[in-house]
Amino acid sequence: MEIPLAQEVIFGLVIGSYIALGAIGFTLVYGLVNMINFAHGEFITIGAFVGYLAVAEVGLPLPVAVFVALGGTAVVGWGIARITFEPMNDAGAVPLLLMSIGLGLVLRNGIRVIAGPDRRSIRTDVATYRFDDLGFFVTSQQLFIIGLTLASVLVLHLFLSRTMLGVAMRATADNEDLALVSGVDTRRVRNAVWLAASGLAGVAGVMLGTAQAASPTVGFGQLLLIITAAILGGAGSPYGAVAGSYLLGIGITVSVVFLPESLTSLNSTMAFVVLIVVLLLRPGGLVNREVRTS
Amino acid sequence: MSAESGRLEDLPVDAVHLGAALFVLAVLLLYSPLFVQPPGGTFTVLEVVVLFLLYAMILVGLNLQFGHAGLVNFGPVAFFAVGGYTAAMVTAENPFGAVGLGLAWPVGIVAAVLAAAALGVVLGVSTLRLRDDFLAIVTLAVAEIIYDLIIAFRDYTGGSLGLNNVPRPIAGTTSAGDGAVLVSTIIVFGALAVLFYGVFRRLSASPYGRVLRAIRADEQVTETLGKRVFRYKLAVFVYGAAVAGLAGALLVFYNGAASAGFFTINVTVIVWIGMLIGGAGNDRGVIGGLAIIMGFQLFTRFLNDQIPFVTQDQFASLRLVLVGLLLMVIIKYRPEGIWGNADELGVDS
Numbered sequence: 001m002e003i004p005l006a007q008e009v010i011f012g013l014v015i016g017s018y019i020a021l022g023a024i025g026f027t028l029v030y031g032l033v034n035m036i037n038f039a040h041g042e043f044i045t046i047g048a049f050v051g052y053l054a055v056a057e058v059g060l061p062l063p064v065a066v067f068v069a070l071g072g073t074a075v076v077g078w079g080i081a082r083i084t085f086e087p088m089n090d091a092g093a094v095p096l097l098l099m100s101i102g103l104g105l106v107l108r109n110g111i112r113v114i115a116g117p118d119r120r121s122i123r124t125d126v127a128t129y130r131f132d133d134l135g136f137f138v139t140s141q142q143l144f145i146i147g148l149t150l151a152s153v154l155v156l157h158l159f160l161s162r163t164m165l166g167v168a169m170r171a172t173a174d175n176e177d178l179a180l181v182s183g184v185d186t187r188r189v190r191n192a193v194w195l196a197a198s199g200l201a202g203v204a205g206v207m208l209g210t211a212q213a214a215s216p217t218v219g220f221g222q223l224l225l226i227i228t229a230a231i232l233g234g235a236g237s238p239y240g241a242v243a244g245s246y247l248l249g250i251g252i253t254v255s256v257v258f259l260p261e262s263l264t265s266l267n268s269t270m271a272f273v274v275l276i277v278v279l280l281l282r283p284g285g286l287v288n289r290e291v292r293t294s
Numbered sequence: 295m296s297a298e299s300g301r302l303e304d305l306p307v308d309a310v311h312l313g314a315a316l317f318v319l320a321v322l323l324l325y326s327p328l329f330v331q332p333p334g335g336t337f338t339v340l341e342v343v344v345l346f347l348l349y350a351m352i353l354v355g356l357n358l359q360f361g362h363a364g365l366v367n368f369g370p371v372a373f374f375a376v377g378g379y380t381a382a383m384v385t386a387e388n389p390f391g392a393v394g395l396g397l398a399w400p401v402g403i404v405a406a407v408l409a410a411a412a413l414g415v416v417l418g419v420s421t422l423r424l425r426d427d428f429l430a431i432v433t434l435a436v437a438e439i440i441y442d443l444i445i446a447f448r449d450y451t452g453g454s455l456g457l458n459n460v461p462r463p464i465a466g467t468t469s470a471g472d473g474a475v476l477v478s479t480i481i482v483f484g485a486l487a488v489l490f491y492g493v494f495r496r497l498s499a500s501p502y503g504r505v506l507r508a509i510r511a512d513e514q515v516t517e518t519l520g521k522r523v524f525r526y527k528l529a530v531f532v533y534g535a536a537v538a539g540l541a542g543a544l545l546v547f548y549n550g551a552a553s554a555g556f557f558t559i560n561v562t563v564i565v566w567i568g569m570l571i572g573g574a575g576n577d578r579g580v581i582g583g584l585a586i587i588m589g590f591q592l593f594t595r596f597l598n599d600q601i602p603f604v605t606q607d608q609f610a611s612l613r614l615v616l617v618g619l620l621l622m623v624i625i626k627y628r629p630e631g632i633w634g635n636a637d638e639l640g641v642d643s
Contacts, residue, residue, distance in 0.1 A: 036427045088626060093427040094366055098570065099625045105563075105618025109611040117607060216611075224438060227431055269442040272435040279432055280420050 002135030008253040014142050014211065016249025017149035021204035022219075022226040023233070023241040024156065025197030031173040031236030032193045033085065035096035040226065042107035043198045044219030047073040047205020048122075049115065052214040055122050062124050062210070066148065069202040077198020078191065080107075086190070104220070112216035119213035122206065145207045152203060153242055156196070160238070165192055173236060228275040234284055248274065310496060313489025320481040324467045329474040340476045342592045344548060346584065347483040351541040353565050353584055354487075354494040354577070355534025361575035362498050363530045364510030366426045369433035370538050370565055372440045375557035376413050377406035377539025379444060382457045382552035389459045392452035399463045403543050410539020411532050418531040422524060437562060444554050456553035460546055479548050486544070490537055495577045497533075506530060507575075507638060564588065567621050573634020583631060587617070 026040045050072040054065035084103050085096060127140040160166040165188075171179040172189045180186050201219070208218050229248045233240025248271055255270055323329075332340060352370050359365040385402035386394030421432045444451045451457055464482060465475045497503055508516040509523050517523045546552045564587060572583025591613065598609045630636040 036431065084622065084626075091629070093425075094430075095625055095629055097366075097427055097430060098566075099622055101563075102618045102621030102625065106615050106622065109614040109618065112611040113608050113615065224435060228435075231428075231431070269439050269446070272439045272442075275435050276421075276432055279424060279428060283424065283428070 002133075004135075005254055005257065006134060006136040008257055009250055010136060010138055010142060012250030012253035013146050013246065014249070015252060016246035017145045018204045018207045018211070019222065019225050019229050019249055020149055020242045020245035021152060021200045021207070022222055023229040023245045024153070024238045025200040025204075026226050027230040027233070027236055027238055027241040028169075028173075028193050029197045030230065031238075032169065032176075033089065033096070033190055034176075035085065035093060035100065036227070037085075037197075038097065038100040038223065039080075039104040039107060040100075040197070040201060041219035041221070041223035042104050042111075043073060043077045043201035044205040044208065044222060045108070045111060045214070045216060046076055046198075046219075047202030048209040048214035048218050049111065049120075049205070050202060051206035051209045052120050052122050055124075056120070062122070062144075062206075065122075066203055066206050069206045070199045071202075073202025073205065074195045074199030077201065078194040081194040081198075082191075089190070108216055108220055115216060117216060119215040120209075121213040122209040124210055141210060145211065148203065148207065152200060156200075156238060159196075165189070169193065224275075225271055228271050228278075231275060232278050308496070309488050309492025311492070313485055313487075313492050316485035316488060317482070320478070320485045323481060324464065324478055329468050329470040330477040331470065332473045332477055334473075337473065337476065338595070339592065340473075340480060342588060343480055344476065344483060345545075346588050347480065347487045348541040348545050349561065349565050349568070349588070350487045350581055350584055351490050351544075352534075352538045352561070353569060353580055354491050355537040356565055357569055357574060357577060357580045358494050358498060358506070359530050359534045361569065361577075361580065362503055362510065363506040363527060364426070365422070365527060365531060366430040367433050367531070367534065368430045368562060368566070369435075369437035370534070371557055371559060371561040372433070372437040373410040373413060373535040373538035374542040374545075374561060375437075375440050375444065377410040377542030378546045378552050378557060379451055379457070379542075380409040380539070381406040381543035382460045382546045383450070385547075386457055386460045389452060389457045391449065391455075392457045393450045394457070394459060399461045399547055402461075402547070403540065406539045406543035407536050408539075410542070411536040414532040414535025415528070417535075418528045422527045422531060434559075434562075437559065441554065441557065441559075444557070451554075452552070454554055456551050456555075458551040460550050460552065462550040463547055465550070483544060483548075486540075491577065491581070494533075494537075498577060502526075511638075563617075564591075567617060570621065570624055570631055573631025573639075575635060575638055576631070576633045579631060579633030582633065587620075590617075590620075 022040065022044055025043070026037060029035060029037050029040070047069045051065045051069040054060045054068045055062060060068065080103070084099060088095060088099065124141060128137055129139070130137045160170060168179065168184045169189050169192060171182070171184055172186050176186055179189075204222075205214070205219060208214075208222070212218060225248060226245075229245040230241045231244070232248060233242070233244030251274065252271060352374055356367060356370050359367050381399075381402040382389075383393045384395050384397050384405045385399050386392070387396040388394055417433070417436060421429055424432060445453055447453075448455070462475075464479050468474050468478065498506065505516065505521050505526055508519075508521070509526060513523050542557070545556060549556070565584065568584030568587045569580045570583065571586055572579035572581065574580065594609075594613050594616075598604070598606065601609070604612070624631065630639050
């Protein structure tokens with residue numbers, strides 16, 4: 001017996017996985033630094049290239065390359081944030097947002113100058129497991145991506161709930177001033193956030209590099225989906241972001257079945273429509289955060 | 295204000311009069327047998343001037359929205375595109391594989407302005423209560439949606455091929471060649487740009503503009519003073535949308551075609567960076583900023599031929615790196631822009 005839509009759901013889980021890792025970082029930065037980071041996609045791109053270099057040039061196996069990308073992107077992203085965003089932390093939401101747009105332009109095109117516009121795929125051995133009776137197949141690569149995301153979410157959960165730094169992080173996200181007077185070193189928290197957000201973006205980059213290819217715009221192409229997922233889940237909430245990402249990923253792939261063929265190119269457009277509808281009807285997202293002025 | 299600009303303001307003629315007079319002159323020139331033939335090598339520059347005038351029209355609306363009222367509209371290109379494609383679809387005669395009603399061009403202009411304004415009303419009513427940064431995301435997403443729709447509905451819009459056979463009213467008045475058409479276009483568009491600059495400047499210099507700046511400074515206080523903040527925001531949003539729609543229609547009637555390449559996010563980026571360089575809220579400054587950024591782009595275009603060992607693709611990317619750096623430097627070291635007022639914008643420099 002074939003399970004209806006099983007194949008679409010699997011594809012959706014894969015898409016949701018790399019959106020999720022991007023969206024967690026995006027939403028952490030939003031919650032703690034209070035900025036919408038339009039350069040977040042570029043952190044993903046950096047991760048994709050670090051992963052590509054580690055696999056194709058150095059010859060590391062993929063799981064090791066994931067850790068290299070995690071560490072490398074975390075440090076690079078943190079360093080960039082220290083230079084650009086940290087000195088103007090008090091400037092307010094809009095200047096920070098404009099800053100990130102400038103930074104995105106610089107990084108995206110800087111990478112393009114160095115690497116060229118080509119797409120470089122991270123080659124891995126892929127085994128395919130067919131379940132023809134049930135009407136779907138799944139590859140080892142897809143299982144790897146989904147499993148890696150779930151593991152990352154689990155680690156993040158343990159970090160946020162069981163470590164002092166994680167608790168301090170949640171306290172700062174809730175109320176920065178109160179956290180500060182309670183003795184939380186908010187600067188240290190912000191450093192940790194940038195490390196975590198860019199590290200997760202790096203992992204997402206490696207996934208995109210294997211599933212698609214490393215190119216200067218690979219991360220930027222995911223940015224609006226990431227923002228949509230983060231807002232869908234309630235901006236600032238990492239758990240909401242994960243839920244929002246999988247909802248969005250599965251929504252995109254399943255909607256392809258129901259859309260006429262000429263409009264399948266519109267499925268990412270549908271995501272933006274979802275974004276707007278969410279902001280209008282329930283701007284707080286799944287966990288109901290307040291995003292209106294008054 | 296310096297003594298010189300003070301004298302400028304004391305003149306009995308302001309930009310509205312000047313724009314209207316220029317427009318009358320431009321129309322007279324169009325219907326006279328006279329024409330101006332520019333020297334051959336200047337076509338690239340003149341093409342950029344045409345775009346500059348259209349972007350300036352978008353920018354006067356955007357500056358009223360962000361510079362005065364504080365609305366973070368990241369999708370001005372959406373209205374530009376809607377205006378352009380509406381005008382094209384209403385007026386094109388038998389375009390290849392797209393919709394073309396073949397009506398007269400004035401109908402196209404009216405339809406373009408109405409369509410862009412209607413989008414402004416719908417978008418404004420639904421989103422203007424959102425916080426600054428979320429308004430930015432929504433307007434950006436709307437611009438992306440409209441671009442995607444233009445590409446996807448190729449049976450109506452011509453998709454990535456574009457929509458041709460659109461009338462060219464200005465080109466139709468002369469047979470003296472492309473150069474003369476360019477000059478006439480610049481005169482007409484220039485007159486319109488000055489006119490709208492004047493209208494929006496009058497608006498921002500009036501008590502109405504003062505309310506807008508009060509909204510920017512503190513919405514709740516303004517509301518407490520009995521001003522209907524939401525109505526003001528909506529009106530400003532729709533004004534800007536309508537002017538951007540008109541600019542889109544003008545672009546299409548100048549090109550004789552609508553093509554998606556003219557309505558990418560780059561328009562938004564250029565107009566925003568121009569505004570930030572010049573200093574948001576300073577009506578004259580933002581136009582100066584736009585001139586700086588577009589002049590920079592034009593200048594670097596010529597520079598490409600002079601530098602060896604750099605491919606065209608790399609050079610285009612390098613140029614965008616510089617634009618991004620410029621934006622970062624401005625935001626960090628001079629957030630009020632070159633001619634802006636730091637106190638009014640509420641930024642520390």
